[in-house]
Amino acid sequence: MNAVDATSITQRFGKITAVDDVSFTVREGELFGFIGPDGAGKTTLFRIAATLIIPTGGRMNLFGLNVVSDFRELRNHIGYMPGRFSLYTDLTVEENLQFYATIFGTTIHENYYLIEPIYKQIEPFRKRLAGRLSGGMKQKLALSCALIHKPRILILDEPTTGVDAVSRTEFWEMLEGLKREGITIIVSTPYMDEALRCDRIALMQQGKLMGIDTPAAIRSSYGKRIYAVSHRDRYRLLLALRAMTEAVGPEPFGEAVHITLREGASVEDVKKSLERAGLEGAEATEITPGIEDVFLGLMNRSESLKV
Amino acid sequence: MKKLIFLLSKEFRQIRRNPFMIRAIIAVPVLQMLILVPAVTFEVKRIDLAVIDNDRSQASRELVAKLTGSSFFVVAATPATVTEAESMLFSGDADIALVIPPDFSEGLAGVTRPRLQVLVDAVNATSAQLSWSYLTSVVRDFNRDVIVSTGMMPGNTTALSGGSVPGISVSPRYWYNPTLNYKYYMLPGVLVILITAIGLMMSGLNLVREKESGTIEQINVTPVMKWQLIASKIIPFFIIGLLDLALGLSIGWLAFNIPFEGSLLLFFACAAIFLVAVLGLALFFSTMASTQQQFLFVAFFFVMIFILMSGIFTPTESMPLWAQQFNWVNPVAYLMRINRMVMLKGSGFSDIMRDMGMLTVLAFSYLTLAIRAYRKRA
Structure with missing residues (x-):
């Protein structure tokens, strides 16, 4: 029962x-x-x-x-x-x-x-x-x-x-x-x-x-690769990521900003765009998605569905 | 039953720990009795006179002396003109303007018809009428003195207010309140206000407080039955209401020496039925309110109406018919009548049976209404 x-x-x-x-x-x-x-x-x-x-x-x-x-x-x-x-x-x-x-x-x-x-x-x-x-x-x-x-x-x-x-x-x-x-x-x-x-x-x-x-299954079912991008000037980084078309759904997480990539874009494209915006030396590493990433991703998806 | 006893002990413990409650339980009866009983009165004890004496004769002085000789009248001023006197009425410095005409003493001597003009501030109709009747009775006395001393009617006619010079003398005997002591009339009424305040306000606030603090939510998920919960909320204030009534009554004895003619048992039995009715109302109002503020507003509104229409100041029989009909559902009106009858007249059970029966029906209805409206869940 x-x-x-x-x-x-x-x-x-x-x-x-x-x-x-x-x-x-x-x-x-x-x-x-x-x-x-x-x-x-x-x-x-x-x-x-x-x-x-x-x-x-x-x-x-x-x-x-x-x-x-x-x-x-x-x-x-x-x-x-x-x-x-x-x-x-x-x-x-x-x-x-x-x-x-x-x-x-x-x-x-x-x-x-x-x-x-x-x-x-x-x-x-x-x-x-x-x-x-x-x-x-x-x-x-x-x-x-x-x-x-x-x-x-x-x-x-x-x-x-x-x-x-x-x-x-x-x-x-x-x-x-x-x-x-x-x-x-x-x-x-x-x-x-x-x-x-x-x-x-x-x-x-x-x-x-x-x-x-289960928490593990939800994380693995996310299906997208997530990158943590970091730079000393976190605020400008966030603004730049929000402005560019290659990165999707930038969300600040502690020291880094988590993004997923738009279809067809690569991490290198993101780095290049950041350099053009005057943010040299930004780091971007792939990470395992956390529950928050999944949740925020799901929320964004449902919002875009409504529009 | 064991649960109910436990719930009750919890309620009493909380009441005991609440310093405001303890103070209110003791202070409300003491203050209400000591303040309301002597203060709320329709008696007119001091009337300020403005005397315009245009005659300035021995007779006019005698009349004024006779007025001030009574304990009611005080000459506030002696203005020269009526206009001045009127402005004193406007400002409230005088309650009555007495105009003595220049031919007053001549009139008394039988030459002309003596007339007095009296202007009364009648904003408060009751006190105006009382003042007027005090004044006319003094003038009537004065008139009689004149007749006795001169052996004739002044001005050939009964010009000064229709006295009954050689007539029937009426000597009234006032029953149940022989000295016409207003306190005796007010005190039983103030006792009703007292237990209304305790029964309706305090218990209702206590109920809504649990809602406001969210504790009721935690209770609601427990297997406690609705009747146990309601009983645990009502019984403490039922007991407190009766204790406060006893306290108020003791103060009435000690401070005002109020007579108590009837049966104490009957008196408390009626108060107990009344408390069930107002506690039912308090419970009903509390189901409609989610904050103490809302409850206070609703309860205050109804308490005000109940008390003013109950006949505490004015006899219900003189109220318009619809108001008398409203009093069918006004528990305060029943107890107001019962208290005065039992305390002052010594009425017994058979005299108040009808009121007591109606009060019981009301108590039962209000409590049923409240229990039906009360929900342990939405």
Whole structure:
């Protein structure tokens, strides 16, 4: 049985279509990522999965239970972490955890082993009000609260947004630990590096799914050669690349600018054009495409299709 | 049930931790009772007179002395002309201009017909009428004195406002509030305002706050039942409302020595039904609002209408028919009537049965409406 079975899920808010005919499946025990810019429809899709909104169209089942008709039963098996911190800021760390344990009809003690690696880190502050925790600690508390009833599936909506880099890495290590416990996790993120840690990722844009695959497969299916061009004057380099016809879709990535080549053009042509523009000594090397390249490529393609 | 108790203890814990809530729960009844009860009154205690004495005789001085001798009238000025007096009415320096004609004393002596001109600032119709009737009763007294001392009617006619010189004497006895103490009338009403504020405003704000902070979203995905959630939100403010009512009533006893004729049990039972009605309304309004600001606006609008139309200041019987019909769904109007009847008249259950029954129907309807409107998901 699949953990998630979604068929043609559509959600409209008035004239806006937030989720547009989205179908996907998530296998049990899988760490499944959604990636896409703000407004892509990830949150809406997650709220449907969490039984919070009834979709305008389509069907979604979690472990064979329908999110619309079997929501009562399903709520016992879902751990949901909304994008915004939504625990009680005027209750202490321990009181929040106790609260969620009790309303799920369990105790902290019963499932302590599951949250231990996470909760242990914030336990020294258990008498502190949740509102006074740092961003990373809030995230750990929210995850603990979402886990305390031992859910079969965790739905995490941008769990690491606004969290520092160290806490982000820690957080993903925790997720991998939970995966080993057999918990299915669906997670959305705006960060490409986090997407690489998922078993499979779905690229989402403007309510549509643009592709689902493993990170490696998505990268290799890109099909085009990508070159990283660099020069000391990065800004002029970017402008020059944008102006020339040989390079397609220049995007700045750290020190370099990533480009693909127009049909029939070679790296040498690009270098020559750069020299003509007064940028001598520019370096251009072929690289393996990253998720970001793929994603930006897909986005550009869909935009040019619209035109 | 265990979950409900836990949810309730969480609510009380949050209320206890919120310094604003604690202060409001204690300060609102104290301040409302101490400020509103003595301050809101229709009694007219001081009337500023502008006297234009064109006669300047012993008789005119006696009349003015008689007026100022009563505790109501104060001579603010003695302008020379009516125009000056009028400008004093304009500026609010005088409430009444009394014009004594030059032939006033001659008239009293029986030569001409004595006339007084009285100009009253009637922007506030109620106080104008009261001032006018105080003035005429003093003039009537003065008239009688003249008759007694001279043994004849001045000016051959009953020129000074129709006195009942040798007539029937009426001595009224005011029941339920023998000293006509306005505070006794206001206090039961202020108690209603008090629990309306607690029951409607505080509970509603608490509900919308969970929406605003997003915590409700996390609760909604849990298996907590709708009734448990609603009960956990309503019960604390039901209890706080009754406690505040007790506090307000104690202040009424201590500070104003308000009489309490009826049954305390009946009084609190009615307040409890009323609280269910306003808590239902608060819950209903909160389903329509997504921010505390929106809620406040809606709630304030309705609370204002409910209170002003409830008969706190003016009897509902004198309101236009549509207003009286509106009061069928106004819970404040029922409790306003019940409170005054129970506290001042000592009315028993059979006297207020009809109002109590209607209030119960309202409470049930509002709560049902709110529960139906409340959704754990969109």
